[in-house]
Amino acid sequence: MDDVKWLMAREIPRLRRYALALINDPEQADDLVQDCLERAIRKRHQWRRHGSIRSWLYRILYSVFVNQSARRNRDRRTLTLEQSPALPSAPAAQEHRLACHDIAEAMARLPAEQRAALALTAIEGLAYDEAAGVLGIPIGTLRSRLARARDTLRTLHEPLPQSAVLRRVK
Amino acid sequence: MRHPTPTDSSDALEILAYADGQLDNDPAARARMEALLAADPALAARAHAYRAQTDALREAYAHRTAEPLPSRLTGALETRPRSPSSTRSIGRVAAALTLVLAGMAGGWVLGRAWDAPLPQAAWSADGLWDQVDGLVAATPTGTPGNATEQPLEWLSRQLSLMLRAPDLSGLGYTLKDVRAVRQNGVAMVRLSYQAADGAGLRLFLRPRWQQDEAPLQVAENGDVALAYWLDGPLAAAVVASRSGPEIRSLAQAVRRAMSGSALLPAGVQEPIPFPAPGPTPSPTPGPAPVPADLADGGGHHGDTPANGLSTPGNALNPFGTTGSEPGVVTPN
Numbered sequence: 001m002d003d004v005k006w007l008m009a010r011e012i013p014r015l016r017r018y019a020l021a022l023i024n025d026p027e028q029a030d031d032l033v034q035d036c037l038e039r040a041i042r043k044r045h046q047w048r049r050h051g052s053i054r055s056w057l058y059r060i061l062y063s064v065f066v067n068q069s070a071r072r073n074r075d076r077r078t079l080t081l082e083q084s085p086a087l088p089s090a091p092a093a094q095e096h097r098l099a100c101h102d103i104a105e106a107m108a109r110l111p112a113e114q115r116a117a118l119a120l121t122a123i124e125g126l127a128y129d130e131a132a133g134v135l136g137i138p139i140g141t142l143r144s145r146l147a148r149a150r151d152t153l154r155t156l157h158e159p160l161p162q163s164a165v166l167r168r169v170k
Numbered sequence: 171m172r173h174p175t176p177t178d179s180s181d182a183l184e185i186l187a188y189a190d191g192q193l194d195n196d197p198a199a200r201a202r203m204e205a206l207l208a209a210d211p212a213l214a215a216r217a218h219a220y221r222a223q224t225d226a227l228r229e230a231y232a233h234r235t236a237e238p239l240p241s242r243l244t245g246a247l248e249t250r251p252r253s254p255s256s257t258r259s260i261g262r263v264a265a266a267l268t269l270v271l272a273g274m275a276g277g278w279v280l281g282r283a284w285d286a287p288l289p290q291a292a293w294s295a296d297g298l299w300d301q302v303d304g305l306v307a308a309t310p311t312g313t314p315g316n317a318t319e320q321p322l323e324w325l326s327r328q329l330s331l332m333l334r335a336p337d338l339s340g341l342g343y344t345l346k347d348v349r350a351v352r353q354n355g356v357a358m359v360r361l362s363y364q365a366a367d368g369a370g371l372r373l374f375l376r377p378r379w380q381q382d383e384a385p386l387q388v389a390e391n392g393d394v395a396l397a398y399w400l401d402g403p404l405a406a407a408v409v410a411s412r413s414g415p416e417i418r419s420l421a422q423a424v425r426r427a428m429s430g431s432a433l434l435p436a437g438v439q440e441p442i443p444f445p446a447p448g449p450t451p452s453p454t455p456g457p458a459p460v461p462a463d464l465a466d467g468g469g470h471h472g473d474t475p476a477n478g479l480s481t482p483g484n485a486l487n488p489f490g491t492t493g494s495e496p497g498v499v500t501p502n
Contacts, residue, residue: 013237016235016243021231033243107230122190123228123231127192150186
């Protein structure tokens with residue numbers, strides 16, 4: 001049992017990174033990781049060892065994230081994450097003109113499901129099939145989400161020109 | 171609009187897959203994509219842009235994994251939703267329980283039809299605990315197939331080989347008990363041995379229908395270790411309160427003992443002597459005439475109440491399950 005905890009503990013840094021990519025707020029991201037770990041400990045007998053503990057933890061974290069987002073959204077009387085592909089484009093369109101210089105900010109404007117897909121593959125380095133398994137979606141869905149995410153990110157994120165970088169020094 | 175190529179076109183997806191390194195294990199697809207990119211600078215630029223984006227993303231979040239961990243996160247792992255008694259005086263009982271669980275895991279290994287090899291990672295030691303809840307659903311069984319048949323006879327018939335309980339006296343173990351058990355719907359035979367100092371050893375055997383062999387695998391959990399292997403038509407697992415290296419050499423010795431005297435081509439040798447010779451009570455019809463401490467746990471921890479451990483709802487059962495022992499029925 002301690003071995004399982006040890007295996008989980010090793011994944012905490014990655015879980016924190018994934019959570020931060022999902023929620024662009026360090027404190028809330030750690031809340032999410034904490035919820036994920038507590039749940040994982042409670043449910044550890046469900047880990048069937050047919051995959052890596054890392055993927056299993058990513059899956060738990062994502063599902064906690066989705067549930068919490070759904071709750072938040074319900075409060076705001078909006079649609080839940082998974083229900084509406086149209087939802088994300090609305091804020092994105094509004095803010096479209098304001099390009100982000102910070103790619104993390106640009107990430108935060110992506111629809112959550114695209115963010116999750118991009119974070120798992122580009123940042124966490126998962127293979128497509130593994131990431132699709134974590135998100136519980138077919139691999140084709142994952143691939144189209146990724147393509148959309150990357151194209152949107154490209155329009156949202158414009159690296160500062162070199163002169164601006166120099167001027168921006170604090 | 172802004173996009174030079176439609177996002178969902180198969181080419182765009184392929185370029186992204188290529189840029190994401192997802193074609194690295196597919197040389198043909200990769201070569202095809204490289205040829206495509208070499209012929210089309212716009213596509214090459216696109217692939218390059220994807221990679222630059224990936225680099226930017228990784229860099230933006232890299233600091234997170236380097237930060238010291240907040241204690242509330244490491245502390246979250248210490249949450250004990252259902253704590254078994256923490257009284258130190260039951261430490262020995264807990265140790266016996268570990269053996270019970272490991273013994274079940276031995277059967278579990280075989281019950282999982284690992285003819286289709288599971289990833290190596292699936293067999294590291296800590297799995298023993300996680301496997302318990304799968305085990306308690308095991309169905310009690312008599313000798314599979316024929317109620318009057320002895321377990322080893324049944325197994326021998328399944329294997330078309332003569333089989334007798336391997337003689338482990340050279341290792342200091344004597345046979346105490348032979349039972350048919352069924353786990354995950356897979357019938358198998360469990361042999362319990364005991365050394366003079368009370369240390370227990372369990373050997374699980376089950377038939378399979380392949381001829382290949384698989385090398386010895388070892389898993390550890392605390393002071394209990396498990397080794398398993400495939401020998402043609404026979405799958406075997408050994409569980410004992412030993413270290414990994416010890417269980418390995420022990421299992422190798424058991425495997426040798428079985429290839430020497432236990433497994434003989436059908437018809438070549440005398441009928442199966444069952445039960446195996448030794449200062450052992452014979453499993454005769456009627457209630458199990460086996461030592462109480464072997465009936466459930468292979469209990470080798472002196473006078474620890476191994477029987478109590480298999481009581482449903484026992485407070486020590488960390489999973490609160492309704493039975494902590496797989497189906498066990500004395501042959502009759």
